Amino acid sequence: MGELKSGIKELVLKPDPDGARAWMREHKSMALVDKRMTEAEAVRRFVQEGDYLATELYGSCRAPMSITREIIRQGLRNLNIAGQGVMETELLIAAGCIRNIDLTYQGWEVYGISPVLRRAAEGGKVNISEWSNASLAWRLKAAALGVPFIPVRSMLGTDTFKYSAAKEITCPFTGMKLCALPATMVDVGIIHAHRADKYGNCQIDGISGFAIELARASKKLLVSVEEIIDNEEIRTYPERTVIPWFLVDALVVAPFGSHPGEMNSYYWRDQEHLKEYLDLIKTEQGTQEYLKRTIHDLPDHETYVQTIGKERLAALVEARTMR
Amino acid sequence: MTTPQYNNQELLICIAARQMSDNTSAFIGTGIPMLAAALAKRMHAPNLVTFFEFGGVAPDLAMLPHGVGESRTYHRALAALGICDVMETACRGFIEYGFLGGAQIDPYGNLNSTVLGDHDLPKVRFPGSGGANDIGSLCWRTIAIMPHDRRKFVPKVDFVTTAGYLGGPGSREEAGLPPGTGPYRVVTNLALLGYDEQTCRMKLLATNPGVTVDQVVEHTGFELLFADEIGTNPPPTEQELHLLRDEIDPTGLYIGKR
Numbered sequence: 001m002g003e004l005k006s007g008i009k010e011l012v013l014k015p016d017p018d019g020a021r022a023w024m025r026e027h028k029s030m031a032l033v034d035k036r037m038t039e040a041e042a043v044r045r046f047v048q049e050g051d052y053l054a055t056e057l058y059g060s061c062r063a064p065m066s067i068t069r070e071i072i073r074q075g076l077r078n079l080n081i082a083g084q085g086v087m088e089t090e091l092l093i094a095a096g097c098i099r100n101i102d103l104t105y106q107g108w109e110v111y112g113i114s115p116v117l118r119r120a121a122e123g124g125k126v127n128i129s130e131w132s133n134a135s136l137a138w139r140l141k142a143a144a145l146g147v148p149f150i151p152v153r154s155m156l157g158t159d160t161f162k163y164s165a166a167k168e169i170t171c172p173f174t175g176m177k178l179c180a181l182p183a184t185m186v187d188v189g190i191i192h193a194h195r196a197d198k199y200g201n202c203q204i205d206g207i208s209g210f211a212i213e214l215a216r217a218s219k220k221l222l223v224s225v226e227e228i229i230d231n232e233e234i235r236t237y238p239e240r241t242v243i244p245w246f247l248v249d250a251l252v253v254a255p256f257g258s259h260p261g262e263m264n265s266y267y268w269r270d271q272e273h274l275k276e277y278l279d280l281i282k283t284e285q286g287t288q289e290y291l292k293r294t295i296h297d298l299p300d301h302e303t304y305v306q307t308i309g310k311e312r313l314a315a316l317v318e319a320r321t322m323r
Numbered sequence: 324m325t326t327p328q329y330n331n332q333e334l335l336i337c338i339a340a341r342q343m344s345d346n347t348s349a350f351i352g353t354g355i356p357m358l359a360a361a362l363a364k365r366m367h368a369p370n371l372v373t374f375f376e377f378g379g380v381a382p383d384l385a386m387l388p389h390g391v392g393e394s395r396t397y398h399r400a401l402a403a404l405g406i407c408d409v410m411e412t413a414c415r416g417f418i419e420y421g422f423l424g425g426a427q428i429d430p431y432g433n434l435n436s437t438v439l440g441d442h443d444l445p446k447v448r449f450p451g452s453g454g455a456n457d458i459g460s461l462c463w464r465t466i467a468i469m470p471h472d473r474r475k476f477v478p479k480v481d482f483v484t485t486a487g488y489l490g491g492p493g494s495r496e497e498a499g500l501p502p503g504t505g506p507y508r509v510v511t512n513l514a515l516l517g518y519d520e521q522t523c524r525m526k527l528l529a530t531n532p533g534v535t536v537d538q539v540v541e542h543t544g545f546e547l548l549f550a551d552e553i554g555t556n557p558p559p560t561e562q563e564l565h566l567l568r569d570e571i572d573p574t575g576l577y578i579g580k581r
Contacts, residue, residue, distance in 0.1 A: 057377065061392040083451075086390075107450030109353040109390045110576070114450065121438075121448035130437060130484075132456035133376060134410035141407060153414060154457045157498030158433075159483040163442050168499070177499030207378030207397055208405035264394035321386070321394035 004177070007164035009129040012080050012100045013052045015148035015183040023219055028246055034198045035251040036228070039070035039301055042250035046220045047071060051187035052080040054140070054218070057209035059087025060261040060269055064192040064224050066254040066301035072097060073295050082136050082184060084210075087261065087277075090116045093126065094287045095295075100127045102184070104136050108278065115281050130163040131155070135181050137210040142183035144216035151178040189218025192257050193243065194266065196223065197231040200248030203240045206264040215243040224252040226266055256305050256313060268319035270312070329559045331512045332578045333567055334531060335468060336362060337559040339510045342420075342466055348372040349420040350413060350458050353391055354577060355468050356422035360384065361571045362563060374418055376454045378404040387572055391454070410454075413461035416501070421462030423455050427480040428469055430524045430545045431494075432487025432506030434459065435480035442482065452484050459485035460500050464507035471511035473544040488523035514539045515556055519548050529554035 037045075047053070053071075055064055068088040071079075072095040083089045083103040090106065092098050094116045106117040120126045131139075132154050142150035151169060155161040156179050161168075169180045191211050193202040202223055204211055215221055223243065234241060257263075260270035260277065280286035298304050305313070329337075332355070339359035343349055345368040351360050360373045361384040372381045375388075379396030380403070388395035397403040412418060425434035426449055436455055440446030459465055465487075469475055487506045489495055496502050505523070509516040515529040526548040527539055536553060559567075572578045 057392050060390055061377075061394075103451050105451045105453035107453075111389075113448075117450070118448045122445055124444050128443075130442075130451060132452045132460075133406060133454040134457040137406045137410070153499065153501060154410075154460045156460065156500050157483075157486045157489050157495065158456060159442075160437070160452050160456045160485070163437075163482075179499070206394060207375075207392065207403045209377045209392060210406050212405060213407060262393055264397075269389070269393070321398055 004168040004170065005161070006167045007161055009163055009165045011165035011182055012102055012129065013184055013186070016185070017146045017148055017183065020143070020185045020219070021146065027219070030246045032199045032245065035200045035248055036198055036253060037250050039066050039252050039254065040074070042067065042222050042252050043070045043074050046222060046249055047076055047188050049076055050078045053188045053190065054082040054184070054186045054214055055085060055088045055190045056211050056214045058085050059090065060274070061258070062192050062209070062263055063088050063258050063261045064190040064222070065259060065261060066257040066304070067190050067222055067224055067252060068092065069295045069301070069304065072291065082186065084133060084136050090114055090281070091291070093117060093120050094281070095291055098126055101129070102131055102136065103128050104131045104133045111278055116287060119284060129165055130160045132160060135166070137213055139181050139184040140210060140213035140217035142181060143185040144213055147183060149180045149182050151180055153178065155179045184217060186214070186218050187220060189214045189221045191215060191221070191243070192224045192254070194225065194263070195227045195229045196225045196251055197229055197234045198251065199231065199245040200243070200251045201234045201241045201245045202243035202248070204242050208242060212242055215247050218247070220249050221247050222250045222252065223248050224254040224257045226255055226257065226263060228253055254301050256308070257301065259305070259308060262320070264321060266320060267313070267316040268321065270308070270316055273308070327559065327561050327564055329564055330579060333559055333564060335510055335512060336567060336578070337563045338515060338531070338556055339466060339468055340366065342508050342510065343368050343371055346370045347419040348374060348417060350374045350418050350422065350462050352376070352422050352424070352454065352458070353389070354424070357384070357388055358567065358571055358577055361387065362566055365566050365570070366563065374409050374412065376409060377406050378409055380404060380409070387576060389576070410457055410461070413457065416463070418462045419464060421458035421465045423459055423465050423467045423485060424469060425455070425467070425484065427475055427477050428467055428509065429477060429480045429487070431489060431491060432465070432467065432509070432518060432525065433480050433483045433489060434467060434485040434487060435482045437482040437484045439481050455485045459487070461504070463504050465505070466508045466510060467506065468510045471513040471539070471542045473542055476543040476545060478545040488518065491523050492521070513542060517550070522548070524548050526550055527553055529556050531556050532558045
């Protein structure tokens with residue numbers, strides 16, 4: 001079978017299941033307490049310089065844009081991130097917040113490659129390790145299982161493996177060659193959901209992306225929601241709770257929190273805004289202008305939403321994908 | 324009867340659509356695969372089951388998605404799952420076809436969508452694997468859709484983002500990838516290509532309308548193998564074009580405005 005290989009990149013976040021267990025015991029609570037707070041308070045209390053972050057779903061679909069903008073507004077630096085992103089990771093990179101990226105994809109799908117990632121990578125400003133989409137999700141799943149790694153059959157034989165921190169292993173039962181992915185128990189997980197009660201029992205409509213895995217693989221979990229519902233509604237449909245309250249540290253009520261991305265069944269993507277954005281990020285100057293106009297010049301998400309304007313927002317609601 | 328006018332995108336979509344059989348399953352990425360699947364479902368493969376990376380399974384594809392996580396990927400779908408569930412479905416051998424693209428492809432179907440030049444200080448940085456590496460590892464048969472030119476069809480890719488046949492026969496199995504999987508077709512603006520069973524090298528199967536074998540060779544940066552009989556792909560039919568233009572992509576997002 002030959003020698004087993006290892007990826008050459010240094011692991012950004014080392015697996016520590018026992019450390020994670022101890023952390024959960026000390027910091028998490030089963031108490032039903034009101035966890036509502038503003039973006040500013042959530043970021044101030046729970047995000048620190050040097051933290052490892054992951055966001056879900058991704059920048060043009062059900063993405064935690066209001067919390068992302070607040071991280072940039074507060075000027076946090078030297079963050080590390082699991083990059084399965086479109087706009088939210090792009091903004092963080094553009095704002096100079098990111099040091100290391102465990103990258104799977106940073107681009108705009110049909111709208112092309114990311115000029116922000118190009119400038120950062122080609123200028124050697126960020127350290128990038130390569131992974132696949134499934135691999136990043138499975139790394140979260142491993143952390144959720146409380147184990148240090150998970151064996152899978154992706155990445156094998158490729159340079160994606162070589163420029164990762166994964167390792168080949170031999171199965172003790174079958175002798176098969178497998179790819180061992182290190183577990184990622186992130187410092188801060190950030191998810192945008194449709195609704196929750198004030199304790200943080202969250203419901204998501206439609207696909208779950210990797211929200212279920214990320215919520216269970218986060219030391220600190222910040223959730224933003226479109227709306228708050230009564231606890232009675234949670235109790236009537238408990239099967240709809242995909243993220244239970246005890247995982248959640250901060251709950252931010254952020255209507256249009258995924259803007260300019262879409263929020264399925266609530267509002268459609270703001271094409272006009274994105275077109276303008278994609279045009280601006282072609283240059284560094286344009287990128288900084290966008291960050292200034294939509295983040296640094298505005299105090300909070302509420303003001304951001306006001307600048308988009310009622311008429312535009314109503315049109316996005318009208319254009320949403322209906323069942 | 325005159326042959327209808329069509330553009331390169333429309334041709335690629337039609338030929339890609341024709342590669343998928345009915346009653347099978349396909350892992351669909353952003354762009355041309357979405358249109359190809361939507362067309363195949365309306366033509367010869369009404370029971371084609373489409374899987375979308377972040378959880379959409381078998382949507383009606385009445386409206387064209389712009390991304391693999393958006394709500395149109397599960398509009399009137401049979402299931403709205405998550406990324407692990409969909410990827411693990413491929414792990415268990417359920418998903419027949421997987422669509423791929425990239426900046427470079429080599430004779431063994433290895434694909435690069437990561438960098439040109441050195442990894443840590445690249446000449447050009449592309450988006451990265453996304454789901455491509457998983458699709459190329461786990462689906463039974465992959466179909467690559469590529470613009471055909473020498474800068475893209477290269478003897479050796481700068482970076483193997485996604486496994487094709489790697490170094491040739493037996494390489495995938497040796498690497499630990501599931502046996503019986505691998506590249507199946509390459510659809511380009513010039514031709515339809517497959518792979519030689521003995522050598523795992525890319526082989527010209529058919530040329531597109533109006534394209535000569537010499538032109539294909541000229542635009543390929545490595546030595547191609549040739550099928551015993553090289554066919555000609557029929558041009559898009561009026562019905563295919565009508566479905567594409569009037570039903571699938573009426574705003575011309577992918578096929579261009581008319």
